[in-house]
Amino acid sequence: MKLTIGQEHLAAAVGYAARSLPARPPAPVLAGILLDAHEDWLRVSAFDYEVSADTGAPATVTENGRALISGRLLSDIIATIRGDVHLELTGSRMLLRAGSARFTLPTLPLEEYPALPAPGATTGTLAGADLAEAVAQVASAVGKDDTLPLLTGIGLRHDNEAGTLTLHATDRYRFAVRTLAWKDADLPDCTAVIPAKALIDAAKAVADDTTVDIALPTASSGLFTLRGECHTTTIRAMEGELPKYEALFPTEFQHEATVEIAALKAAVQRVALVSTKKESPIKLTFTAEGTLVLEGGTSDDAQAVDNVDTSLEGGELSIAFNPSFLIDGLNALNAERVQFQFTTATKPAVLRGYDSDDQALRYLLMPIRLSG
CATH class of the missing domain: 3.10.150.10 (DNA Polymerase III, subunit A, domain 2)
Structure with a gap:
């Protein structure tokens, strides 16, 4: 095998394949990345019996051939070099040149490497x-x-x-x-x-x-x-x-509220600062006056209160959530405003992007029952 390939093309292909390399390979050869040069293309692949990654990049190939190289080592080397990369297989060694840098890399036994699985029919x-x-x-x-x-x-x-x-x-x-x-x-x-x-x-x-x-x-x-x-x-x-x-997602709701996501996230993060544990709940009270009051902490420790604007349909409601889970849902919505939908304070709430359709993300969040 002998070829020349641009560093950017090789880095992208090797980086993609390297993502599927196992941290603890069940066999030494499964830590390798397979390079297969043919005509004007370098195919790059990795496989660990659970996940396979197969990609490629254009290359100037002067000798067709295949080689199995340590994936982590190859990935680290490619990240540090610039310019055209020259690869040449000599016996059981791979010679890699780029600019003034020279590397001689051992190869892994090709005959022990499993064949990549055949992709299934498109669904x-x-x-x-x-x-x-x-x-x-x-x-x-x-x-x-x-x-x-x-x-x-x-x-x-x-x-x-x-x-x-x-x-x-x-x-x-x-x-x-x-x-x-x-x-x-x-x-x-x-x-x-x-x-x-x-x-x-x-x-x-x-x-x-x-x-x-x-x-x-x-x-x-x-x-x-x-x-x-x-x-x-x-x-x-x-x-x-x-x-x-x-069956978990309610179809009818007693309360609905809309809040600006950026403002709510900032308030949740501030109030959660007083919690001694990451999972300690924060209490959200949706008031009839158009204010969402957030409370965190306990009477024995630090306490915090903040509020943001909201629009509420239905009666006033107080409910508590794990703040990390709440922020995860807000981040996932990819919207400017979140719509909360509630049945009661002890039943799961549904979060969705305001004015979103039925196919958009729905995030069901279990409330936390507050003592006292």
């Missing part, structure tokens, strides 16, 4: 920006407790009749749901749970692509595929299903 097509936004939004509710691994995933549900893909996530204390209309391939309804971290990385990589093809897992493969204009990612789906969310 539907989305704009890359829409997918990236939706994934980032529902990720706000993904669980972080590794003892409940299924809750660290994002659920996907294809509805053939409606022509939609619904993304959802929960950690048992909040639920985020976002629906996207998509160009589907008229395949049967199906659901899957995809590891959130891998899905977030894959969606970010295709955020600038005009169209992205998605293949949801089937009974035979169990693989989720995301195929962009230059990148292809496969992710092994998780076993099981996330809790059903349809």
